[in-house]
Amino acid sequence: MTTTDNFILENATLILPDRVAPQGWIAVSGGRIAEIGEGGAPERGIDVEGDYVLPGLIELHTDHIESHFIPRPHVRWHATSAVMAYDAQIAAAGITTVYDSLRVGSDFDLAALNNDDLWQLSEALANAKASGYLRAEHRTHLRCEISSSDVLEQAEGFAARYPVHLMSLMDHTPGQRQFRDIAIWKTYYMGKSDASDEEANKLISWRLDLHERYAAPHRAALVDFARKHGAVLASHDDGTAEHVAQAVADGVAVAEFPTTLEAAQASHAAGIQVMMGGPNVVRGGSHSGNIAAEALAREGILDLLSSDYVPASLLMAAFDLPRRVPDIGLPQAVATVTANPARAAGLDDRGALAAGLRADMVRVRLSGDVPVVREVWREGRRVA
Incomplete structure (x- = not known):
């Protein structure tokens, strides 16, 4: 540098x-x-x-670091090496400010980060930053799985060591939000594992029980946690007017990946910034069958873009939007990956x-x- x-x-x-x-x-x-x-x-x-x-592009939601740290199921790469490779790819994509999306709350998915992984990556990021090795400016985005039994414990442990800048409230329970159709959840999960239909059904029952016990109290506690730590709050996969009403009551600033036009319209009308994925724009639709980002752009209710799982998609989507939606000029499209996320995150510089x-x-x-x-x-x- x-x-x-x-x-x-x-x-x-x-x-x-x-x-x-x-x-x-x-x-x-x-x-x-x-x-x-x-x-x-x-x-x-x-x-x-x-x-x-x-x-410089501003990325509020990317879990791409996980693909460097866990390049294959059950394989953990060296954390510092993973962080440096991730940072290099982020910078090469034109991203100068990135919110590293770290999952808190244990998950059933063995390919996902677990508690030990969280601390390894967090320490590697902190050490690389302190040593001046990082090309982009890295900030923290905690992706909180509200139905997880240990999400509060992990969030509190993280905040005792590191700053928290952004938090999203996620619920990937079968039958909820992104997976409101349980059949879609089964297709997704069984496609990532060798589970039988019987094993998937048992997992569904277990996940539904966790949701019943933890989702509501953990969401409320995490909202209070975000206020205490001055973190920007995001909802995740809102699909109904009720979801949006809850987000408004919780003081949510960003609606990550609303799954329906109804939810996106309600969020935008409430002053919540609507975020969609860059891959959704570039590919011409959602990979999981939800509302297309282009459809929201045509409605004038697309505020933010995130690269999600492909860093290069952020810039590609910004240049692609004006070709797909003639009413959007290049400056307006570029604002979805620069000025708008800066404003949503409270960055005025x-x-x-x-x-x-x-x-x-x-x-x-x-x-x-x-x-x-x-x-x-x-x-x-x-x-x-």
Whole structure:
């Protein structure tokens, strides 16, 4: 990584908050954007050859770190190595601020993080950050499985060691939310395991019992926990008006992946930022049969995008949206991965190309319709 310095990017196509400037320049000083102009730069700088320059992307929800740490079922990779590989891929995708989604609450899925895994990854992330090894700025997103028996214990243990910036309230119980159709849950689970139909049915019964015992009290306790720690709160897989009403009562700021148009409309109307997955945009629909992100964009109720499980999808989706939805211009689409997530997370020092903000920037060239990241700067330092 280069050190912070004073420099100018010139001959750039700037994606500004309100327009695309086809020939512009940006002056950087002390890790901040000092000045922006159009036309010729006041002095010679780095010629970006007409490429797009846009703000560094802000990722609020990605569990991609798990695929580096658990590359195969029952296989745990070295935590520090996994963190460094994950961070490199995040930065290379143009993401300069990332909320690492760490699951708290034991799960039936043996491919998921368990309690020991959580502490290994958390320590590796903290050590890498303290050592100055990380390219992106990493913040914490706890993905809380409310029907898990130990979710409160794990959340409290984590907060005793590390800061908590964002929390989502998840419930993957068969028959709930994303898996409101139990048949879909069985297809999903049995496709990931060697379980028989009888074993799946036993698991369903066990999960339903956990939900009955823990979901309501744990959700209430986690809402209080988020307030105590000043964490932004997100709901997850809302599907009904009742789900959204509960989210409003809990003070939720972000609706992650609503499964129906009804829930997305109600969330947006209530001032809750609606998040959908970048892969959903790029693939043209949800892999689990829920509402398509494009449909919400056409309704004017898509606020945020998340790369979810493919870091490169964040930038791809931002450039793809204007082609899929003519009413959305490139600046508006880019805002779903920059300014809007910054605002949702309470970060007022980044998310746009504007004087005084952090010099988090991405240089992009199109290869056909595919955006290719060529350079990335975080606070004026080149990190990719």
